[in-house]
Amino acid sequence: MNMKRNNYISRAAMLFLLCAAFWCSLQSARAQTVEINTGTPATNLYAVGPIYISPTMFYTYSRFAYLYTQAELASAGITSGTTISAVGWMKSNSNSSAGPSNFKIYMKNSSATAYAASSETWTNLSSGASLVYQNASQSFPATASPNYTTFTLNTAFVYSGGAIEIMTEWDASATPSPLATGSFEWVNTTVTDRIYGGANTSAPTSLSSTSNNTSIDNRRPVIQFTLGSVSGCTNPVTPGTSTASVTVPVCPNTSVNLNLSGNSTGSGITYEWERSATNTAGSYTSMGASQTTPAATAQPATATWYRCKVVCSGGTPAYSTPVQVQVANVSVHLGNDTTLCEGSSSLILNAGNAGSTYLWNDGSTAQTKSVSAAGTFWVQVTNATGCQGRDTIVVGFNPLASGSFTATEATGGLVNFAATASNAATYFWQFGVNNATATGNPVSYTYSNNGFYTVTLNLINACGDTTKVNKSVTVSGAVSLKEIIKDAAVSIFPNPAKEVLMLENGSGLEFEQIKMTDVLGKVIHMQEGKGTQKNYTFNVHHLSAGVYFLEISTPSGRIVKQFSIK
Template identity: 30%
Template sequence: MDQETCAGGSITLDAGNTGSTYLWSNGSTSQSITVSTSGNYSVFVTDANGCSATDDVNVTVHPNPTVDLGMDQETCAGGSITLDAGNTGSTYLWNTGASTQSIAVSTSGNYSVVVTDANGCSATDDVNVTVHPNPTVDLGMDQETCAGGSITLDAGNTGSTYLWSNGSTSQSITVSTSGNYSVFVTDANGCSATDDVNVTVHPNPTVDLGMDQETCAGGSITLDAGNTGSTYLWNTGASTQSIAVSTSGNYSVVVTDANGCSATDDVNVTVHPNPTVDLGMDQETCAGGSITLDAGNTGSTYLVEYRSQHTKHYSFNFRQLFSGCNRCEWLFGNR
């Protein structure tokens, strides 16, 4: 019968009739020949008696299928690679156990396939697949700071490329305004990952103790730091929202609100001493005489009052121009 084989294989043709002489169509004179190319092969056999016979056979050498899975391939975690053995209509056996023409793989490894075509000819190929892990990007928990402060966000993965939502391409950015910040990181393998974080920049409390203030000895001034519900630290050691002061000095307060943001203010308080007024001992004189009373405190203003029909009461009200402090002194005189 005609015979078939695959490229790389061979067929042995045997003319039998041991002891005879042989002449094959390819010139060979042996009893049998081994062939590996397609063609018609015939032989002329002559036995010891000089009797001859001939026969021929067709040999077909089929080409093996061509299987090419391509170059070694790489992808990133979460991706997959499709390997196609081609040769539609053949049968397939992958080292994964699959028997389809193509397979999709998502784990690193060496993948091979044996393809057998309709002629029973086979070929194999293999390919290495590498699945790279994606970079790990962690900007951390949402963060808060106070006006005037800043937060540094670091995407890690040194040597990668970066694209932040604010357009920056550096590994880390320093931000001082509220917003959502995200970054897209691509490593040396072309694998990418992203993360985002919310940044809140709280305004600092507004602390205003007002203009510098003055009062007189015996009086007091209340200083109020406002911002109810905050914590307070005065330079006097007090921790209340307001304090009453009665001595000269500079008073300052640090106010920290519920967000941990702080602000400070200070004010100068001046407590002026009251004027000293001394009209002396009670005095007497006779009708027609006079008594001079001197309130002192030059530059002050004075108010003299005369009271009672039986006793002369002289009241001096002094107001010092520079401070507004006043002092009263009574003088009793007999009528």
């Protein structure tokens, strides 16, 4: 009986010990918070960060760096190997901001003992730090005051000894005005050489011990660390909803911050962002390798959809609800390079995009520009959202052709023609007889009869516009006379004539040239024949009384007709 009782007691004691061990294990795994408020309490101040929102709410960017020494960490119970899963800063008032803003936290283990320099660059301060928290759509709800504003890290930070440096980066450039319901006043203490800060209308590149016009005076905000290991993720994982730092169209290639909301957390999760132009099945492509934090940056050139592939410890991938980033493209097309022709109307260049602002190469600011000369013309167009587009056009100019020509008679009626011209693309010759023509330069033509001929050179430029150059060319006795044709059915009347002389070609012969001479052989009038045309009329009222001749050249010979003026 006693043996059974002893066994019962032994089993009960064993169960108690197991329960006690489990409770201790549970307590050791449970997260705990510690506070570091080293130094002398100081007046609450917006300029110490981690987020700079002053009463005027003018600045939209801030960056801060804080140093926590090994001694401070040890006093708070933070020892090598401790996992930090959240950080928070104490705000003294209840003011809030709906955002969206982009807020980041970086952390690194460090051997630094002080921030002794008067200033330091953000590049140097953030070098080697890990991005442990980012929210591209950060808001700050109203809270009881004073109270901690806590940020659960996307990636837990493991302390490995030495000091810890924490950097914060805040971008509220996309936050509508006003930024907040009022300034953010932070509870802080005075502790020497533990803070750098800066705030401005753009991201500060250098941080100092004075933040713009308000002295920090070694005042560091009170911080709270949440310690304890982060639980592992579980499948199926919840991918959440993709978020973007902008909700309105952005200019091409603008940096946009991507993140997730409503997603699973825990160790072992990886995130890989993908993009698509159409948001259709099979259209998404990876933006890069998987990572351990959900925050990412994109620079879309055109409207693009984004989603994130979320995987827990090698399990089945899950995809976040996509988000689209719209891009306000400014398309400017002045047209293809072209050439103007002299004498043509001006070219009107139109930059399009009505309602935008314009800047042309000559400083003019209208949507259109009239061009009447050669040159290179460009325009820059800025639309209502500040996005820009640009185009350039090269305009050439084709002036009218100009020039002259020489006519050199050889033998047997052969005349050689040579032109000297500028801006001529084509040379077209008219030889003044029988509708004879030729193209090119130089050219030659053989005349059948002696006489005077009006030769026309048509200089044609690249636009097709023509400049005419006329010259009277004399063909002399080197050309042999053809036999005179007698009894041809060619008549002249009235004879004698007084005012008008009529010539009738009833022979069907082709008239090449008609020449009127006096009895001494002086040429009074000469013109090109018109083939087999039947009737010709000559005005002779200016001729003195006497005897005259009409000499008609045909391919078959000459016809000579005598007439008199009374």
